[in-house]
Amino acid sequence: MRILGIDPGLRNLGWGVIEAQGSRLSHVANGILHSTGDEMPRRLLSLYEQLTDILHRFAPEAAAVEHTFVNKDGAGTLKLGQARAIALLVPAQFGLNVGEYAPNAVKKTVVGVGHAQKGQVEHMVRMQLPGVQIAGPDAADALAVAICHAYQGAAATKLDAAVRRASA
């Protein structure tokens, strides 16, 4: 199962692709997209086109997006919402299911505690994807979301199997 993780942002959109066989993970690629253009419609179009290109190149079978932090700054939240729309729309256009995970859920799955520091997340991502070269903090977060989705998926599959065994 190939999983695309996305950490949405208008200026920097982190992405990371991993391959998951049960709980065995390997790194495929990661990077950061930057929106170009002065006006919002062009910036969104730029992100849309770059993310579409990532989907074409790496053909993931599932996607997971970090659920944007909602703060008290309305204008900032609005911008994040716009970037997040692109992150949700493009995988849906490719027919993928898109998991959404709050930052704390990602940290809890990847690091073991919900309030881990950023450095800890990157450290655990490196541990679980040996040899990975990480393009930056946003790409590390995107890889962490993908890892979170892989574990959730593996857990769901084990649960399914257990339920099937129990009812067989």
Add this chain to the structure above:
Amino acid sequence: MRILGIDPGLRNLGWGVIEAQGSRLSHVANGILHSTGDEMPRRLLSLYEQLTDILHRFAPEAAAVEHTFVNKDGAGTLKLGQARAIALLVPAQFGLNVGEYAPNAVKKTVVGVGHAQKGQVEHMVRMQLPGVQIAGPDAADALAVAICHAYQGAAATKLDAAVRRASA
């Protein structure tokens, strides 16, 4: 010049198409799109596909979007941001310039005062587009944004002409 106005919303996205020849306006079509599906990615995809269909059907040459009101409710603002991203992205994909207008700017242009009541906007829209059947309040707002853009465009064109005459 055919102008598409959009009042973005996740549940109800109002749209209206008008034809503007200088300050002479006529109504083409209006309606309200509803996002379908339980999950956000599918809802955004549903709006995206419906709005793309509107662009194909009516082939506007310009678009104008009401600049979403940013309130104190972070979750609501995030949703509005997501709907607004679709409203900005789709016209940009068709190569259109997209004007953005704050609700007060729309009211000031259409009604003459920035703090007009909703009923006043709809009344003025009916006055300026004789015979129009309006699909609902969100469609009335969308037509008002289109009218606002028509007047701004006409004003800009007159200014251009004046500048050209002055420098000839």
